Amino acid sequence: xIEIKNLxxxxxxxxxxxxxxxxxxxxxxxxxNITLTAKPGEIYGLLGPxxxxxxxxxxxxxxxxxxxxxxxxxxxxxxxxxSEKVRENLCFxxxxxxxxxxxxxxxxxxxxxxxxxxxxxxxxxxxxxLFEYFEITAFENKRIxxxxxxxxxxxxxxxxxxxxxxxxxxxxxxxxxxxxxxxNVTDLLLKLRDEGKLVIISTxxxxxxxxxxxxxxxxxxxxxxxEGTLSEILAETNGADLEDAFFRLYKEHHKEEK
Amino acid sequence: xxNIFKKELMRVFSDKKMIFSLFILxxxxxxxxxxxxGTMMNKMESDxxxxxxxxxxxxxxxxxxxxxxxxxYDVAAEIKYVAADASAEEVEQIxxxxxxxxxxxxxxxxxxxxxKAEAYQNAGDPIPGVKLAYNSTMxxxxxxxxxxxxxVLDVYETNLLQNRFGNMDLLTVFTSEDELIINEDKANGLxxxxxxPYFIIMMxxxxxxxxxxxxxxxxxxxGTMATMLLSPVKRSSIVFGKLFGLSVLSALSxxxxxxxxxxxxxxxxxxxxxxxxxxxxxxxxxxxxxxVSLVLFNVCILCLLSVFAKNSKEASAYVTPVYMVVIVLGMxxxxxxxxxxxxTSSYAIPIYGSxxxxxxxxxxxxxxxxxxxxxxxxxxxxxVMVVVITKLFNNEKVMMNA
Numbered sequence: 001x002i003e004i005k006n007l008x009x010x011x012x013x014x015x016x017x018x019x020x021x022x023x024x025x026x027x028x029x030x031x032x033n034i035t036l037t038a039k040p041g042e043i044y045g046l047l048g049p050x051x052x053x054x055x056x057x058x059x060x061x062x063x064x065x066x067x068x069x070x071x072x073x074x075x076x077x078x079x080x081x082x083s084e085k086v087r088e089n090l091c092f093x094x095x096x097x098x099x100x101x102x103x104x105x106x107x108x109x110x111x112x113x114x115x116x117x118x119x120x121x122x123x124x125x126x127x128x129x130l131f132e133y134f135e136i137t138a139f140e141n142k143r144i145x146x147x148x149x150x151x152x153x154x155x156x157x158x159x160x161x162x163x164x165x166x167x168x169x170x171x172x173x174x175x176x177x178x179x180x181x182x183x184n185v186t187d188l189l190l191k192l193r194d195e196g197k198l199v200i201i202s203t204x205x206x207x208x209x210x211x212x213x214x215x216x217x218x219x220x221x222x223x224x225x226x227e228g229t230l231s232e233i234l235a236e237t238n239g240a241d242l243e244d245a246f247f248r249l250y251k252e253h254h255k256e257e258k
Numbered sequence: 259x260x261n262i263f264k265k266e267l268m269r270v271f272s273d274k275k276m277i278f279s280l281f282i283l284x285x286x287x288x289x290x291x292x293x294x295x296g297t298m299m300n301k302m303e304s305d306x307x308x309x310x311x312x313x314x315x316x317x318x319x320x321x322x323x324x325x326x327x328x329x330x331y332d333v334a335a336e337i338k339y340v341a342a343d344a345s346a347e348e349v350e351q352i353x354x355x356x357x358x359x360x361x362x363x364x365x366x367x368x369x370x371x372x373x374k375a376e377a378y379q380n381a382g383d384p385i386p387g388v389k390l391a392y393n394s395t396m397x398x399x400x401x402x403x404x405x406x407x408x409x410v411l412d413v414y415e416t417n418l419l420q421n422r423f424g425n426m427d428l429l430t431v432f433t434s435e436d437e438l439i440i441n442e443d444k445a446n447g448l449x450x451x452x453x454x455p456y457f458i459i460m461m462x463x464x465x466x467x468x469x470x471x472x473x474x475x476x477x478x479x480x481g482t483m484a485t486m487l488l489s490p491v492k493r494s495s496i497v498f499g500k501l502f503g504l505s506v507l508s509a510l511s512x513x514x515x516x517x518x519x520x521x522x523x524x525x526x527x528x529x530x531x532x533x534x535x536x537x538x539x540x541x542x543x544x545x546x547x548x549x550v551s552l553v554l555f556n557v558c559i560l561c562l563l564s565v566f567a568k569n570s571k572e573a574s575a576y577v578t579p580v581y582m583v584v585i586v587l588g589m590x591x592x593x594x595x596x597x598x599x600x601x602t603s604s605y606a607i608p609i610y611g612s613x614x615x616x617x618x619x620x621x622x623x624x625x626x627x628x629x630x631x632x633x634x635x636x637x638x639x640x641x642v643m644v645v646v647i648t649k650l651f652n653n654e655k656v657m658m659n660a
Contacts, residue, residue: 012655062488065654087490097488098481102269102276114261115489160488 002044002061002167002198006070007034009056030056032222033070038200038215040166043193045213046202047246053222054202055094058171061200062092075166088116091160094171098156101145105136105155108144109162116163123162130158134184150181157188168192170201174208186212206243218246220253259499262486266473266503280469280511285518292522302397311362311402314352316340319372322410325417331409335363335402342369356393362402364391375418452592454620455613457519458512458549459588465511466556467577470504474564475573483657493651497644504557512553537619544619544629551636552612556584558643565650568659584609591617602627606635 009031013021021028031053038044046054059065061072063083071078077085099108106127113123131137134154144152161168173189174182189199189212203209209216210230217227226233226249230242239245270276313335315322326332338361340352355361366389368374374386388411393399420426477483486496537545560577567573591613605611605628615632618624650656 059658064484064487064658084490084492087488092488096481097484099485100269100477100482101480102273103265107268107272111261111265112485112489115486115491117490160485 001040001075002036002038002200003073004034004036004057004061004070005072007031007057007060007067007072008069009053009060009065010068029222031060031067031219034219034222034224035070036217036224036227038198040198041193041196042214043189043199043201043212045209045216046200046219047204047206047209047216047242048202048219049204049250052219054219055171056222057219058092058094058169058200058202062090062169063087064092088163089165090167090169091163091165092169092171093157093160093173095175099144099152099159102143104141104143105131105147105159106140108155108159112159113162118163126162126164127158130161133188134158149176150178153177153181154184157185165197167198167200170199172203173201174203174205206241206246210242216242218249220250221255223253225249225253259495259502262491262496262499263503263506266500267506269473270469270507280465280507281514284465284511285514288515288518289522292519306397306401309398309401311335311398311405312338312355312360313363313365313402313406314338314340314361315365315367316344317342317367317369317371319367319414321372322367325410325413329409329413331406334405334409340364353391356391356396356399359393359396359398362392362396362399363406365389365406366391376421378422452617455591455616456585456588458516458616459552459609459613460585461515461519462508462512462549462552463556463560463581463584465515466504466508466553466560467581469507469511470557470560471564471567471570471573471577473500473504474561475567476570478567478657479569487651487657494648497648497651501554501557501561501644501647504561505553508557509550509553512549538622541619541622541624544624545616547629547633548612548615548619551633551640552609554640555608555612555636558640558647562643562647562650565647565656588613602631605629605631608636608639611635 008029011017011028011030013023013026013028017028018024018026034053034057036044046057048054056065060067061074061079063079063086066080071080073079074086075089077089079086099105103111109127109131110123113126118126131140134157136151136154136158139147139151144155147155168189170185170189173185177185186208189201193199193214201209201212213230215227215229216233218225218233226236228236233239233242233245237245237248239248270280311334315337316339318339323332326337331337340348349364352361352364356364368386368388371386371388374384377383378385390403390406392403416426419429423429474483477486487493559580563576563580564573567576587610590610600614602625605614611632612635615624615628618628
């Protein structure tokens, strides 16, 4: 289970970033007082445009960032005070986080298994299960740098799941993937949900969210503007579909920067 | 920590290209460069020896030909006689030939050279002269001048003095004799002492540079560092694992450099009188101790700089000025061989102190205090840097560019 309470994340901006963002502000509130709860056995989708604060929120959950205010707990462990315990219980996958290109999927699977404190037999059993599921066995000894994008993504997912985590976080899970690999990933997310895991995804692909997510939270300009099942959000916004609902919410809550 | 340490080693030893570029290529390059230098130097020397210099001579004394035949100069050089009344254009042509390398030496004796020399009686009497025109930028020309002085002028001088005084001993007022009081180990190590610190310090730093930049900044750039940060391992364990792994690899790399240098140096410097240099067991232990502390220091400072960088390119930009400082510190001791002994406290300055200590090892003069200070200075800095690196690994702004 994940509990986010009043999460606020403020970045300090240096001159270069101020110029990039075309702002005179010296800070940027990437996440603004976000509160949400996600439970085992569900897929929770964080929906929002680029720069809305989805990735920042997920990075705070994954212990890569420290909240400026508020708190985050994963499986009852505080992400700041018990960060190692939190990392034992979750996996976080994003396009920016990659596998070392010098090694093979097999070596990296064993390496991360050991970092998670697993014994050789457990690692081997998990490897067989995941490598067969993702059809990695055929190229398990090839170096990551020799693999195609799809193969790399499959290997990354398999390696990140080595410790059978209770919480699985995917930031833009199908971004940049071909249709076959994307389908593999979405099938996996459903499988993990059915196994009783908590899956959190961030996406801006509405059809993906509609198809996969049991509950959806919409973030705009760092604030969670609504949360609920697809039907609840459609009812709240009078939207014809999720895309329509999202645009109505966006129009209502997005403030143009001056 | 053990797993990360092993992974760092595996990263190199599982990759043939890495093994080649880190351990084999430096050896090939070093041995190749030094042997090429040696070959070129030998070739240059033998080329000069084999070259028959072209020497123009004007106003030759009557017995010049006999003397040249007696000393063998007429065989060693091609002598071309220039008429006493040669025109200015002819003389200019000879000088142009020397400038262009077509001739090597132009010797002009004063007219009536021998007569003037033999007629000398009292102070104020005319003293005959010889003018040697040569091109100091040409090896052949410089060698031709030296040979002419040795085979002709020195012999002339001796003969004329013999004629003037009858007994050459009259020119000897007293004799002097040098007695050398030296430490033979130090004497043998002097040349080595001047060069060894520079080479070791430069090699150890160069050996660690690429590895550390890639292992920290490279991993950040590729996104593989974040993968490791997401594992339930303490950041300090990641730092220790990386630092130990990199230290072992850097040490191995520097051993390759050192062995290559030992093999290659005699090829280039055989003729420079370095002679046989051997280290005692104590000297080897001292050298190893200093080198281990230096490797740790280098790895830490390189990792510290790399942690701040977002990518390898940025890290290289940070590392380059430090590399230059390291080279200068290594070179500082090069010019202090046999000079005033530095203060003992200077041995505690990282890198510079190690450079002084290596120099003292080579000349067999290192005291226990100096050894201890040089190692302690490095290790103290290593401890401080490890703490700072660990703190930086926990800093999201540095590690996640947040």
